[in-house]
Amino acid sequence: MTRLSEEPLVHPTAEVTGSALGRYTEIAERCRVHETALGDYSYMMQDCSAWCARIGKFANIASNVRFNATNHPTWRPTLHHFTYRAGDYWADASNEEQFFEWRRENMVTVGHDTWFGHGSTVLPGVTIGDGAAIGAGAVVSKDVAPYTIVGGVPARPIRERFPKAIAERLQALAWWDWEHAALRASLDDFRSLDIEEFLEKYEST
Numbered sequence: 001m002t003r004l005s006e007e008p009l010v011h012p013t014a015e016v017t018g019s020a021l022g023r024y025t026e027i028a029e030r031c032r033v034h035e036t037a038l039g040d041y042s043y044m045m046q047d048c049s050a051w052c053a054r055i056g057k058f059a060n061i062a063s064n065v066r067f068n069a070t071n072h073p074t075w076r077p078t079l080h081h082f083t084y085r086a087g088d089y090w091a092d093a094s095n096e097e098q099f100f101e102w103r104r105e106n107m108v109t110v111g112h113d114t115w116f117g118h119g120s121t122v123l124p125g126v127t128i129g130d131g132a133a134i135g136a137g138a139v140v141s142k143d144v145a146p147y148t149i150v151g152g153v154p155a156r157p158i159r160e161r162f163p164k165a166i167a168e169r170l171q172a173l174a175w176w177d178w179e180h181a182a183l184r185a186s187l188d189d190f191r192s193l194d195i196e197e198f199l200e201k202y203e204s205t
Contacts, residue, residue, distance in 0.1 A: 008038075022057065024180075036067070039112065041176075052104050053122075055131070056112035057176040065118045067109045071124055073099070111146065112176040120155075130171050131161055146171060150190070162195060169199050 002009065008021035014031040022040035027033060029046045039057035044050070050067040072079040084100070086093035098164035114128055117136030122128065124185040127143045134140060135151025135158070144150050147167035149158045162170070178186075190200055 028063070039176075050108075052106075053108040053110065055110040056114065058113045059110060060115040061119040062116055062120075062136070065116045066121045067110070068106070068124050069121050070103050071106070112174075117151075131167060133161065164194055166199070169203065170195075173199065175202070175203060 001166045004024045004026060006023040008023075008025045008027070010016055010021070010027045011029045012030070013029045014027045014033070015032075016027060016033045019033050019036045019038065021027070021038050022042065024041045024078075025038050026043040028039075028044060028048075031044050031046070032050070032184070033044070033048075034051045036053045036055065038044070038050075038055050039059065041057055042055055042059035043059065044065070045063040047063050048061055048065045048067075049069075051070065053067040055061075055067070072081070073083065076083060082089050084096040087095045103124065108122050108124065109127045110122075111128055111130035111132065113131050115133040116122075117134055117138065119136055119141065120134045120138045122134075122140045126140050128134070129144055129146030129148065131147035132144045133149040134144070135149070136153065137153070138151045138155040139153045140150065140155040142154070144155070145157075147161040147164075147170070149161060150156060151158050160167070175183075175186075176190040183190075186202070189201065193201065
């Protein structure tokens with residue numbers, strides 16, 4: 001069994017560049033992670049892809065998930081990337097940095113304590129709220145509210161995980177900012193208390 005630590009665990013077959021990985025994070029086989037921040041305790045399973053994304057703490061990311069599936073220039077005579085990756089094709093041409101900056105302006109933002117099902121895709125510019133769950137195979141083209149479950153192509157709300165008042169209390173509690181030792185001390189409560197009991201106990205501490 002691999003025990004995670006403050007040092008991120010990155011599989012040798014993964015490719016990670018220009019990114020910041022938090023404590024107790026894990027990047028599994030064949031993932032490609034570029035210009036991305038991955039918060040503490042978050043993990044990506046096999047074959048994920050993330051570019052220009054800010055992912056919060058405790059994100060549960062199944063295999064084959066893609067963050068910021070980049071757009072092509074639909075307004076140009078051609079969709080092909082020879083127009084903005086021209087340097088790959090001609091020695092006297094340069095890549096179009098302005099185009100890549102346009103892509104970067106459409107970063108994906110993900111809150112804390114989220115779950116992304118197998119093969120889901122988050123499109124450019126989308127914000128996923130705290131506690132949201134994304135169904136397997138979903139294509140998320142619009143923002144997802146906190147503690148909402150979505151699914152489908154394009155993704156649509158299925159139901160709330162908790163009523164809005166409960167969701168707001170969880171966000172105010174922000175347990176994802178607790179110290180590692182505090183998480184261990186409250187492990188049994190995470191496992192056994194219902195949401196009301198959990199909130200009542202820890203809101204008063």
